[in-house]
Amino acid sequence: MDLHPLSRTEKQNKRKQLIIDKAIELTVAHGLDQLSIADIAKASGLGPGQIYRCFQDKDEIIENMILSITDKRICTPGFHRHDVHIKAQELASGHPNNMSSEELSLLYEVLNISGNNKIIETIEKSEKKMQEQGLYILKEYYKTASPQEIRAIAEVVATLTEGVILRTAKGYSQDVDQAILQRIYETMLTAMDSLFGEVKEKENNIQ
Incomplete structure (x- = not known):
């Protein structure tokens, strides 16, 4: 049992960093032109809706x-x-x-x-x-x-x-x-x- 559960803000920040890290990995592998929200979501293990709750669009990522x-x-x-x-x-x-x-x-x-x-x-x-x-x-x-x-x-x-x-x-x-x-x-x-x-x-x- 986690004695120090993350707050909602901490969870959101952790998710944002995960998205950024995966976006970096995808960009390195395929280039910015090929970067898409769908691919970022798949690599992050998240749904597109979860991505958009963290970032407005791909440009913000x-x-x-x-x-x-x-x-x-x-x-x-x-x-x-x-x-x-x-x-x-x-x-x-x-x-x-x-x-x-x-x-x-x-x-x-x-x-x-x-x-x-x-x-x-x-x-x-x-x-x-x-x-x-x-x-x-x-x-x-x-x-x-x-x-x-x-x-x-x-x-x-x-x-x-x-x-x-x-x-x-x-x-x-x-x-x-x-x-x-x-x-x-x-x-x-x-x-x-x-x-x-x-x-x-x-x-x-x-x-």
Whole structure:
């Protein structure tokens, strides 16, 4: 017997997350164009009516998929860690913030969406959230950098990360030597550390 039964709200939130997770799995397997409420319901073990009680339509599910991926990226320890070697390794492997191949594929699918203002707004909202978190983390590490320098560093990191995501999703970088890539990324990131002065000591990093 469950001594701590879930409240109605908790059950609803759990069901919503199940729907989002299954929608992500289906999108990775078949693409967004093939995603349907009927398939999501079947994969979730729910009826279409139960899906519609959680989400207004497929677009709202897609919006929540985007937000879910964003939250997962921000919560990944690698997102908060300032370790040149590990960061260079992640970039060279094509999996920034330790994103899986499935997440990369889905993110690429989402980035290709056009013509839907609500989804575009959600993407922009997610990007802003990532940017705000990134700026906060950079300020913690680059203690002596000016606000303008922090913004510039953030832009470089974002350009590297998003470039890796897109090129990996398209399969452009699969034949490139990862060891060489890692050395290049390490050199670039180390130079950035040197250029902008004092960096927070490693023992204070979030593990």
